[in-house]
Amino acid sequence: MKKFLFGGFIVWLISSSLNAQDFKVSGRITSAKDGTELPAVNVRIKNTTRGTVADINGFYELNVRKPGDTLVFSFIGFTSTEIVVGQRSTIDVQLVPDATELEEVVVTGFQEVERKLFTGSAVSLKMDDVRAPGMSDASQMLEGRIAGVTVDNVSGTFGTSPKIRIRGNTSINGDNQPLWVVDGVILEDLNSVSADDIITGNANTLTASSIAGINPDDIASFQVLKDASATALYGTRAKNGVIVITTKRGKSGATKVSYSGNFSVHLRPTYNQFDIMNSRDEMSVYREMYEKGLIDITTSVKAQNYGAMGKMFALISEHEENWGLYGSLNEEFLNQYETANTDWFDVLFRDYSVQQQHSFSLTSGTEKHNSYYSLSFLNDNGQTIADNVKRYAGTAKNSFYFSNKFSLDLKLTANYREQKVPGTQNRDFDPITGRYRRDFDINPLSYALNTSRSIRPYNNDGSLEYFRRNYAPFNILRELDLNYMNINVADLSTQVDLNYKINERLAFRSAIQGRYATTKREHVIHEYSNQAEAYRADDTQYIQELNPLLFRDPDDPTGQPKIVLPEGGFNNVNTDELKYFYIRNSVDWSHTINTVHAITLLGGQEIKFTDRMSRRADGIGVVYENGGVVNTDPSMIDFLNRQGISIFELNKDTERFAGFFLNAAYAYNEKYVFNGTIRYDGSNRLGKSVDARYLPTWNVSGAWNLDREAFFDFDWMDYFKLRATYGLSANLGPNTSALLNIQSDVTLRPTDVETYLRIEDLENSNLTWEKLKEFNVGFDFGLFGNKISGTVDYYTRNSFDLIGILQNSGVGGEPYKSGNYADMKSNGFEFSINTLNLRRGDFAWTSNFNVGYTRDWITRLDYNPRIADAIVQGGAAVQGGPRRGLFSTKYAGLDYRGIPTFYDGDDEVVYYYDLQERENLTSVLKYEGPAEPRGAGGLTNMFTYKNFSLSVFLSFKFDYKIRLDDAFYPAYTDYSSLSQSFVNRWVVPGDENETDIPVILDREVVFGGNSDLLNAYDLFNKSTVRVADGGYIRLKTVRLSYQLPANWIRRIGASNAQLSVEGQNLALLYSDSKLNGQDPEFFSSGGVALPQPRLITTAITIGF
């Protein structure tokens, strides 16, 4: 392509100097797809040798002899178009892209291979095809675009990497995310967040992905390498597939400036999307709770959290309010709240908050060198009042052609991010109840969904109104002001690519990259925030006894629990540093004998060097109002030490990696293609054990271009290629080290505190990489002049030596060992088709449909999860089941008191399971289905008419189950919102025949000490009635764009301009009605997780 352009440039120079004698025809050639100008298009007068080549801006000029002449416009990747000149002197042409771009090359990152000689399964996506202007993170754009690639956008908060699976999972406990490669070099994550951690909503999920730093406008294309052959050159890191990003390059020719900008507005969620009671209904439930003795004046004064009713009681007890008539409730007081019906979405989410992105790029160049520079700015004011982000990114790319033999590319990229999100702690799992909990969670979405609508943000006089949370006064608006995180990411990298042609057949290439990235997360907890005030909540003796944040000093046994944070708040800082160095040297040799035998050899070596350092430091007693002076109470340190909580942490992680590779390809007459790769890799991650650290991987593949066979010569068949591959790839398992792993710690004892060492893992000299053998067969076809083209693949995969936990005799000292003990099989198919459905004059309708389905099942795994682990939203790994299967408690109906009951393993009706149990898991629980989607795909319809184009993109997933969010508890407070289904709750005996909504328990039951009955509510949330089908169809993108006519934009000196309006995530066209608004793709985990926003974006692209 580059070569071609360069040639075109020269021809243009020549053609413009031709004499004009006949009449002149000129015009502009653009792509029908996106309206961009097409440079270097060949324009020829039919049946003559005369012609020209369009310039860099797509303009052409040609002398024509007679009006009957026919112009033929041809360009690689586009259908040739013939136009009779007639009397016109201006002929603007739109070229329609070929349904498949046959001549395209597959960019593997190591080499570029012509599509027809490529034997693997790979899909390329042009950025122009998937670009959604409102999306700021390139990785999110892949959802539904490629068969076999599943993208779950588990959170819409900027920086969260989506969960991406190429052909499903290959590891049970380890990483399943694909490898990202940018311009031939592996893009390391900023910090590692494990596969299961992506959905936690913890703050570190925002700073894991490096892709978030890339300006989408710099990306030219994606290449997704799916099978073992396509990824073979990546050897031991390719098990999960590879996504190669190619960024834009400079073009020789006149200096060109282009600008693209977009403005998006977020649409806030509304209550009618969710299953939440209004305040009047809530108040009636609270009255029932009052009648049952669950809320009264004694419970309210010692309540950790309270809402309207608790506030009334608290005020009565402080003699600031009166009882109602005859000691009844103060109806006048409650009435204010009963009618409040607070719309928390309105309070916490921004209306029409604007996100804007601006991107400038400039290319320029001569024969000897060219450049590409870009600068971009993203400013998102945020979906909520508590989040916003700014990203600055810059790229400078220069290519130097010193001679025909020697060229050099230099690239410098830098990006910087400033982000603000609500303050959050990491979540904890409580194995007793099977619930996740997150202390001091102020996530606006969680708050809106979980907070009673009878609570008000403002008093009648407009001032902030406080209720109680964590024994201290709380107002969400104030808390979001005073409790937040500042995130800063700076990422710098520089890369040099050398190309040296030793001779016609032999070339040496080298890529060297150095990168430094630093991430800082600062959690500001202001002294007036609820989170800090909670440490000082000791108003009454009840609270003193209950508040876990007060310190009962063991050395002062008679003393009252005391405050350990007398002054100030916290300043908790996490920093992560990444140092990365990469070098690859390769030699390739290619030779074609008699134009029949094409042989290519590629050999080389690469080295990777990654150092990570992370630090956590908690500042305690920081008084922000006094300029950040720190007053740490010594008893706070004592308090924390006695609970084994450290205030400083330092972690180091280094990776050293070396690999050697050799690839050979042979093609006979472009008909039969054979390809083979061997790689030999070593890593320090397996420890010093020399046996384990090296692994050879290999692959063989072949392709047969059937259309080149005489017997397969059909008019309607444009091309047909059959492919097959078989090979071994690998990946490092989780926490793999063959070496003895000794970690340091501090003893937790009342006295005699000392540093000690403990064995984390014993030596495991048998440890090796997680491996995958894959067989893939598929074909690519094009029919009827490429009006229909597509790809079909079938694969079967055998993942073995996976890291699993094996229980052993315990005699060696480690009763549960991680080792290469688990196996998993999977198979699946992929299908994608592009069609040109209709073409009439200026109107064209094209479609793309793709679907992938993959099924995995664990064939060997010794060790079952606990019941508590198997019933959570994310599911668990059990032999015979998928990598993550969802299990439910077997609901057996409500009992005569309205309390839920369950069947145990022997079909006895019980209220309680031992959640710690691992045995009999499959007989106690019901297997619901996979917790991760097996099938996914997308459908795009594109309509173009003259300068308009409209695209409608649907994405869908199917075949998986989802656990509904917890909604039922043994005790409710007047702080929490309630599900609308509470209207149908059990109230009187007999109701158990009508409803599944459990009773609000009586005080005697709640405090009666029979914990089994209370646990029944936890089990109910995880039961067979609380499961929904996860399948959905989402109207992901609707986009209308308009290419401004050439004669308009010329007036302002521009060469092209385009306007578009787009809607993102507009609607769920189908989802299980049981979800009641819960987004199947989104894990409502609180913390920093927010759903993907609904966005309306207007965008402009203009080039000069």
Next chain:
Amino acid sequence: MMNKFLNKMKKFSSQTIYVALLLTLGSCGDFLSENPDNRVELNTTTKAAQLLTNAYASGAYTFTEWMSDNVNYTLGTTKLTEHNQAYAWQDITSVEQDTPTNFWETTYSAIAHANEVLAVIDDLKGDEAERDAVRGEALLTRAYGHFMLVNLFAKHYNEQTAASDAGIPYVEEPETVFVKQYDRHSVQEVYDKVERDLLDGLELVNGSFYANSGKYHFTRNAALAFASRFYLFKADIDKCIEYSTQMLGADPGVFVKDLPSILQDYSNTDEFLRLLTSPADQSNLLLIRNVTNFPVTVGYWPNINLINNLYLVNPFSAEDVRRSDRYPIFQRGTNGLTVAKYEFLFERSSLTSNVGLYYTIMPVFRGEEVLLNRAESYAFDNELDLAIADLQFYVDKRYFEKPVITISDLRNHYNASSDQLAVLSFILDERRKEFIHEGLRWFDIKRFGLVVGHDTEDGGLIILEENDPRKVLQIPQAAIDVGGLEPNPR
């Protein structure tokens, strides 16, 4: 920022050269040998000593209380599977805290720590004397772990049958492969190896290298206490007396907890519990942090009758300090009682979380035991005066007004056929009272072949006979199924 970056780049370029050099030399060895994370390399004696800090099992063996005659059927408590199984002398299938499996696993883990140290100790940098001390502690912890395991999971040592009685695997080297096969050694082999390690360790151990009080490590006194118990269990009376005497020295009374004065001093229960397990108390010889729910979960406890029979009846008709008004005692369920012994400590998983682990400080060797061991040995030797002299030190601090022990009082009280039997009966009773809730009663039940009866919920009675095979705990299920160890007969 830019400067910083340039500096980094400089660093990179030197690394480039380094990398290039490596390649030309054709050796990736060193490059790939870089430690992947902040793990610690065991390369100094100081680090070896730190590793031994974790060579003491966190698992508790107090579950033996539920099998012993120290408990009754307790009403109104939540009974976990392991409580019920232990109480009925069934094989305990649960694996969490306070189960035989948990004790097995944590003890072997502790042994693994000792073995890692012993495997490298000769090559470590450090002071010779310190190296010896570290080796000594490692040998002692290894011996102690195996000793407790063999006494729980095998028959009690019997000179006649020990060589053929199945013991437990005695592990002497680190495990380095993913799956390793182990076999059970005979009780005799285990005892021989314990004895060897114990005596070697005793020779080398040196408390002066410990920071703090040293009570969380094997001091020489703790090692001697271990020897005292070892030889008592082995019925080697002379050696038991020898090592006990070495430990007790001239003034054995200082090693008996001064309960009367502790009871006088304490201001609240928490403080009382802390004083009981304080490293400063001379009677506490070895303290281990146990992760256990034993003090907080309620399953089976002694009822009021049992407690009263134990503490209100004695040969002197004196008031037992342990049943006096000041001694804290808690109610469990509707009819259970707990004598205060343990501090309730809690490790939260995070600051505001109510999830975490309960733990307590467990004095696994106490001076009282050594004194009672020696008294028992004297009594077996029929040196009854010496036995009574030892017991007097003990009685002085357990009964108000320090009653003087006389053989005749004991004979009358126990209605015994001989003086020796009367003294032994008294010792056995005092051991039971002294170590209630501490798990040691079970070993006496095994040693003396005592019969245990448990009342059941429906008012029945179940009996554990003298030579009942169920007195030998079953090997953990995983060790039988996966590890291939021979199960104990049932």
